[in-house]
Amino acid sequence: MSDPISQRQIAVEIDSATKIFESETSSVTALDNVSLKIRENEFFTLLGPSGCGKTTLLRLIAGFEHPTSGRIRLYQEDITFLPPYTRPVNTVFQNYALFPHMTVRQNVSFGLEMLKRPKGEIEKTVDEVLNLVRMEELGDRQTSDISGGQQQRVALARALAPKPKVLLLDESLSALDYKLRQDMQIELKRLQHETGITFVFVTHDQEEALTMSDRMAVINEGRVLQVGTPSEIYNFPTERFVAEFIGDSNFLEGQITEQNETHVRVQFSPASAVELPSGQTLLSAKKVTVAVRPEQATLTSATEQATLQGVVKSMVYFGTHTHYVVELDSGDEFTVHLQNIRGHELHYENGSRIGVMLDPAAMQILKD
Amino acid sequence: MLVAKNRNREFSVRYLPGFSSMAILCFVLLYAPIVALVIYSFNSGTNIALWEGFSLQWYVVAWENELVQEVTFRSLIVASIASVTATTLATMAALGTTRTRNYRGQMVIYAVINQPLMVPEIVTGVALLIFFAIIKAATGYHGLTYLVAAHTAFCIPFAYMPIRARLEGMDGILETAAQDLYATPVQTLRRITLPLLWPGILAGLMLAFVISLDDVVITELVKSAGQDTLPTYMLGQLRRGITPEVNAISSALLGVSVLLVSIFFILRTR
Amino acid sequence: MSNSAAEVRSSNRGLHEHSEVARRKKEVRNNLLLCTPALIVLILAAAGPLLIVLIYTFLKAGPYGGVIWEWSWDGWFQVFLKKDIFDDTVSIADAHISIFWRSVKLSVQSTLTALILGFPTAYFIATRSPNTRNLWLFLITIPFWTNLLIRTFAIMQVIRDQGIINTLLINFGFIETPIEMLYTEFSIMLGMAYVYLPLMVLPLYASIEKLDFRLIEAAYDLYATRIFVLWRIIIPLVKPGIIAGSILVFIPSLGAYVTPRVLGGGKNLMLGNLIELQFGQGRNWPLGAALSITLLVIVMVSLLVYVQNLQRKSD
Ligand SMILES: Nc1ncnc2c1ncn2[C@@H]1O[C@H](COP(=O)(O)OP(=O)(O)OP(=O)(O)O)[C@@H](O)[C@H]1O
Ligand SMILES: [Mg+2]
Numbered sequence: 001m002s003d004p005i006s007q008r009q010i011a012v013e014i015d016s017a018t019k020i021f022e023s024e025t026s027s028v029t030a031l032d033n034v035s036l037k038i039r040e041n042e043f044f045t046l047l048g049p050s051g052c053g054k055t056t057l058l059r060l061i062a063g064f065e066h067p068t069s070g071r072i073r074l075y076q077e078d079i080t081f082l083p084p085y086t087r088p089v090n091t092v093f094q095n096y097a098l099f100p101h102m103t104v105r106q107n108v109s110f111g112l113e114m115l116k117r118p119k120g121e122i123e124k125t126v127d128e129v130l131n132l133v134r135m136e137e138l139g140d141r142q143t144s145d146i147s148g149g150q151q152q153r154v155a156l157a158r159a160l161a162p163k164p165k166v167l168l169l170d171e172s173l174s175a176l177d178y179k180l181r182q183d184m185q186i187e188l189k190r191l192q193h194e195t196g197i198t199f200v201f202v203t204h205d206q207e208e209a210l211t212m213s214d215r216m217a218v219i220n221e222g223r224v225l226q227v228g229t230p231s232e233i234y235n236f237p238t239e240r241f242v243a244e245f246i247g248d249s250n251f252l253e254g255q256i257t258e259q260n261e262t263h264v265r266v267q268f269s270p271a272s273a274v275e276l277p278s279g280q281t282l283l284s285a286k287k288v289t290v291a292v293r294p295e296q297a298t299l300t301s302a303t304e305q306a307t308l309q310g311v312v313k314s315m316v317y318f319g320t321h322t323h324y325v326v327e328l329d330s331g332d333e334f335t336v337h338l339q340n341i342r343g344h345e346l347h348y349e350n351g352s353r354i355g356v357m358l359d360p361a362a363m364q365i366l367k368d
Numbered sequence: 369m370l371v372a373k374n375r376n377r378e379f380s381v382r383y384l385p386g387f388s389s390m391a392i393l394c395f396v397l398l399y400a401p402i403v404a405l406v407i408y409s410f411n412s413g414t415n416i417a418l419w420e421g422f423s424l425q426w427y428v429v430a431w432e433n434e435l436v437q438e439v440t441f442r443s444l445i446v447a448s449i450a451s452v453t454a455t456t457l458a459t460m461a462a463l464g465t466t467r468t469r470n471y472r473g474q475m476v477i478y479a480v481i482n483q484p485l486m487v488p489e490i491v492t493g494v495a496l497l498i499f500f501a502i503i504k505a506a507t508g509y510h511g512l513t514y515l516v517a518a519h520t521a522f523c524i525p526f527a528y529m530p531i532r533a534r535l536e537g538m539d540g541i542l543e544t545a546a547q548d549l550y551a552t553p554v555q556t557l558r559r560i561t562l563p564l565l566w567p568g569i570l571a572g573l574m575l576a577f578v579i580s581l582d583d584v585v586i587t588e589l590v591k592s593a594g595q596d597t598l599p600t601y602m603l604g605q606l607r608r609g610i611t612p613e614v615n616a617i618s619s620a621l622l623g624v625s626v627l628l629v630s631i632f633f634i635l636r637t638r
Numbered sequence: 639m640s641n642s643a644a645e646v647r648s649s650n651r652g653l654h655e656h657s658e659v660a661r662r663k664k665e666v667r668n669n670l671l672l673c674t675p676a677l678i679v680l681i682l683a684a685a686g687p688l689l690i691v692l693i694y695t696f697l698k699a700g701p702y703g704g705v706i707w708e709w710s711w712d713g714w715f716q717v718f719l720k721k722d723i724f725d726d727t728v729s730i731a732d733a734h735i736s737i738f739w740r741s742v743k744l745s746v747q748s749t750l751t752a753l754i755l756g757f758p759t760a761y762f763i764a765t766r767s768p769n770t771r772n773l774w775l776f777l778i779t780i781p782f783w784t785n786l787l788i789r790t791f792a793i794m795q796v797i798r799d800q801g802i803i804n805t806l807l808i809n810f811g812f813i814e815t816p817i818e819m820l821y822t823e824f825s826i827m828l829g830m831a832y833v834y835l836p837l838m839v840l841p842l843y844a845s846i847e848k849l850d851f852r853l854i855e856a857a858y859d860l861y862a863t864r865i866f867v868l869w870r871i872i873i874p875l876v877k878p879g880i881i882a883g884s885i886l887v888f889i890p891s892l893g894a895y896v897t898p899r900v901l902g903g904g905k906n907l908m909l910g911n912l913i914e915l916q917f918g919q920g921r922n923w924p925l926g927a928a929l930s931i932t933l934l935v936i937v938m939v940s941l942l943v944y945v946q947n948l949q950r951k952s953d
Contacts (some may be wrong), residue, residue, distance in 0.1 A: 062548055063547075064544055064547075064548075066661070083547070084544075084547040084548050085547045085548075085549075085550045085551055085552050086550075089548075090548055090549065091545070091548045093541055093544075093545055095541070097539070097541045097542055097544070097545040099542060099545070099546075099560060100542075100564070101563050101564060110546070110549050110551070110559075111549035111550055114546075114549055114550035114551045114552075114555060115550050158549065159548075159549075162549065162550065381851050381854045381855050381858060382765040382851060382854075383864075384758075384761065384864060384867075384868060384872075385864060386758070387758040387761050387762055388758075388762055390755070390758035390759070390762075391758045391759040391761070391762030391763070392762075393755075394755045394756070394758070394759040394835075395759070395777060395778075397755070397832070398777075398778075398781055398832070398835065399777075399781070400796070401789070401792035401793050401795065401796045401832075402781065402784075402788075402789065402792050404792065404795060404796065404802055405788070405791065405792040405795060408795070418805075453679075454679075457675045457676035457679060458676060460672045460673070460675060460676065461672060461673045461675075461676040461677075463672050464668070464669040464670065464671070464672030464673040465669065465673060468665065468669055469662070469665070471666045471669065473670070477673050477677065480677055480680050480681065480685055481676065481677075481680065483680060483684055483685045484680070484684050486937070486938075486941055487684075487688070487934060487937070488889070488890070488892070488893025488910070488933055488934070488937055489893065489895070490893050490895045490909075490910040490913055490914065490930070490933070491688070491691070491893065491913075491930045491933055491934050492684055492687075492688075493914075494691060494913060494914075494917060494926060494927070494930045495684075495687035495688045495690065495691045495930070496683065496684075496687055497917055498687060498690050498691060498694055498923065498927070499686070499687035499690050501704065502690070517679065517682070517683040518683050518684075520679055520683065521679050521680050521682075521683035521684040522684060524676055524679065524680060528676075575783070578783055578784075581785075582784070582785040582786065582787070584786065584787050584895075584896050585895050585896060585910075588914075589914070589917065599785065599787050602787060602791075603787060603896070603899075603900075606900060610791060610794065610795060614791070615791075615795075618785075618788040618791055618792075621785055621788060622784055622785065622788055625783060625784040625785060626780060626784060629779075629780060629783040629784070630780075632783075633776055633779075637772075
């Protein structure tokens with residue numbers, strides 16, 4: 001499993017999928033021309049705000065919905081219109097959807113029974129899977145008699161037992177409390193590692209997405225905005241929405257005054273400009289927005305050396321960091337997080353004049 | 369002063385003078401006649417107003433009356449077939465009308481299913497009398513099927529109610545989960561939907577059985593000669609006044625109804 | 639991953655492509671298919687025959703029951719009018735008028751009786767603690783699901799000349815000869831109020847249960863008396879329940895057959911008995927059919943009021 005992800009086979013391919021929900025009164029475009037390639041044994045996360053279409057995308061892969069246009073492929077095979085019970089794909093539902101009239105064991109063996117596996121094999125697999133989620137003790141309990149976290153594990157075991165090619169998880173952790181949720185995050189990573197199954201994980205929690213994913217897709221209003229590893233998404237957001245949704249960002253409006261193979265010059269005001277390494281994107285527009293993470297900028301009292309100048313408006317101490325809000329001369333606000341290193345604490349008074357220093361390598365030009 | 373009147377009673381916004389006594393009186397009025405009827409069915413005398421001692425003799429008399437045996441048997445046959453058929457059809461109809469996207473014609477279906485509840489029984493009875501008379505004239509068949517068909521029809525809405533209520537309270541995600549776990553639609557129905565719906569179906573069956581067993585008006589109009597059920601037989605006996613024997617039969621029938629309806633209530637709250 | 643689910647199901651794999659519209663059509667077709675058997679039984683053995691009743695109102699009565707297939711207005715004509723057999727003079731059918739009048743009068747009276755008994759009962763149940771409330775509701779509904787004929791018998795035994803009430807009254811020396819209650823209009827009225835009481839209590843309970851008692855607290859806070867609160871706050875607020883309960887008692891009372899037959903002793907006919915009579919000794923099916931349709935129309939109009947009342951409540 002040390003092979004780079006980019007060389008693995010493509011497990012799931014979403015090819016220009018559009019899903020429109022029509023009713024007599026309205027028409028909702030839940031997914032708008034979505035294309036994605038999810039590779040084998042990848043922990044792939046779909047991240048986006050509520051109502052952006054994450055669940056719809058999962059339901060297309062599982063077969064509970066069919067796209068209005070576009071294709072879904074599983075290992076190159078077109079499964080767009082196959083009914084859910086013929087797809088080697090299993091789902092862990094948000095509220096678990098455990099069958100209330102069956103015991104834990106009966107829930108876990110359900111899929112195997114439907115696949116008409118021999119009895120002995122079913123017993124063996126169920127034992128294995130219950131072991132895997134550490135629920136071997138509670139097999140004969142009724143599903144209503146176990147805790148939320150245990151129900152979560154049973155739901156996982158049930159979906160893993162048929163050894164699906166792809167496991168879909170729809171906000172599977174959001175019903176758990178904070179501590180349990182952190183345990184389950186680790187557990188999920190372990191399970192994915194041990195089973196070698198491709199996980200497609202849905203969440204609207206950016207922290208969860210960043211910590212767990214091999215790669216992730218940021219979705220908004222039915223469109224995939226950016227796909228990449230967590231650090232690519234965090235460090236090189238291509239759109240304002242991505243930069244805003246994941247972490248904090250400052251946005252600076254500027255004009256491109258020069259552009260060649262090595263660098264792009266962005267002018268913020270007659271007095272301030274930066275030169276960024278080019279090659280990120282070739283830009284046609286003159287006006288651009290540049291994103292800067294608050295921890296990537298520093299402050300200096302030597303204002304003439306800095307790119308931007310302003311006045312300290314507020315200062316909040318957070319222990320590891322101190323957050324400063326600077327009111328720039330342009331009138332915009334700019335946030336800077338300064339790390340507090342013992343012996344090297346910097347301190348700037350409210351109202352004092354200050355310079356903001358920017359590192360060109362940590363600035364990102366956004367497409368609009 | 370205002371407060372002075374109720375000094376001894378803790379003030380409650382919910383209290384209204386006389387309401388509780390009136391309610392208790394109402395419950396007494398509701399149950400007293402029934403309880404009296406049951407008690408006097410154990411009376412050893414022939415006078416149903418004078419208590420002469422405990423005895424089961426009227427139950428024995430009723431039990432040994434061949435006519436009573438015959439009509440009881442017929443009532444049970446009709447109620448069994450009608451309630452099972454009605455419950456089956458109502459279950460299918462509930463599956464076809466609940467948890468679906470609204471479709472055209474759904475309102476018409478509701479109206480037809482609930483129609484027996486809206487039209488007075490005497491009118492339905494008359495309509496069936498006329499309709500079956502035409503068929504009887506055309507086919508010459510005078511069997512029990514007419515009665516069974518009529519009972520099945522008016523039992524459908526009663527069976528439909530609890531089944532539909534149960535189905536509406538069921539989360540569709542469970543069926544989705546089953547399909548995700550390779551269950552075909554038929555397997556999903558058999559392994560998930562029906563087992564979860566079962567209490568509703570049983571409740572519907574109980575209700576349908578009681579409704580069929582108790583019916584007087586439609587049966588009275590639809591039955592051919594010699595097709596009395598227990599209730600129409602009892603109605604016919606009335607010409608001779610209420611005999612202790614009728615009392616005993618009534619009490620027995622009452623017992624069966626109360627039992628089945630209690631089961632219905634228990635199932636419904638499960 | 640040699641055991642992957644994909645291989646097992648691979649034989650099932652046929653690519654069925656259908657548009658959303660086609661899928662939805664199939665779903666609707668399946669739903670209709672599921673409803674069809676129930677609908678067939680109901681149309682054959684409940685709804686459909688009503689149309690035949692309508693046709694029969696326009697036919698000639700057969701001499702021994704049944705009809706002669708000839709157009710005639712006689713059925714409708716005879717609902718309110720009668721023709722003298724000897725001189726063909728037309729006069730009002732006063733027997734029918736009085737039966738109509740009795741039906742309406744007794745239904746209204748029984749509705750009011752049920753309301754007077756049912757309102758405090760519903761209020762009582764609604765103000766119990768949630769645990770005991772279901773028990774009280776169960777006690778109210780149990781009689782409703784038991785045989786109507788038997789409950790009518792039960793009432794009959796209580797009010798007979800040798801019944802419990804008269805026996806007690808005579809034994810305690812209040813009266814010497816029994817009070818005649820059975821086989822009077824009063825007994826029918828009482829019987830109907832008795833058998834349909836649960837239909838009054840349940841909708842009343844549903845509205846009283848939703849009553850916002852903070853409003854009543856506010857009224858008491860402003861020095862209202864109990865009577866004032868009842869008349870001017872509670873009753874106006876639960877009016878939809880009162881209307882619903884009243885209609886639910888009124889409708890079956892109007893079409894009652896068993897209760898007037900058992901408790902009226904054949905003397906005090908109501909509409910239901912008049913209809914049945916036309917198919918029995920009366921042998922006038924077209925008239926019976928016309929009376930049935932008349933009853934049906936009255937009931938439907940009442941139901942319409944009921945439904946509109948429900949809708950207004952939900953607004
Ligand atoms: N069956 C449906 N009929 C009509 N509209 C639907 C249906 N399912 C989803 N939608 C709409 O499609 C859009 C996307 O819904 P979806 O459930 O995929 O969002 P989501 O990203 O999962 O949101 P959340 O985080 O709240 O679960 C929403 O606007 C939703 O209202
Ligand atoms: Mg969702």
